[in-house]
Amino acid sequence: MIRTFTQDDLIRYAYHETTEEENSEIEKALLCDSELEARFKEISVVKQRLDTVLESPSSKATNNILNYSKSLNLLSNK
Template identity: 70%
Template sequence: MIRTFTQDDVIRYVYHETSEEESKEIEKAMLCDAELQTMYKEISGVKNRLDAAQKAPSDMVVNNILNYSKSLNLLSNK
């Protein structure tokens, strides 16, 4: 019998947080359930976009922080 999987189950599968047995069950269920396949593709796509998101501050932000730090240093020397 193929069990019903929730969105949470698919998210855990995408992030490799399922057991080997549960992963096999989800994969088997996706072969027969187009709705589950669609859910997997959408969640996987979101994960990929999150992973590719910018992870570093822009040069403008870094410069603002450095300038602010310099201004504090100048104030403490007076």
């Protein structure tokens, strides 16, 4: 019997956070359920996009934070 999988199950599967048994069940379900397969493909696209997002702040943002920090330091030294 194929069980019903939630969006959370598919996300866990996309991030390799499922057990071998769950992997097998999900893979069988993906072969039999075109809606589930479509949802998983959407999740995979979103995951791929998230993985390509810049992981560090821009130099402008870093400079703004440093300048703000320096201004606080100057105020506390008065």
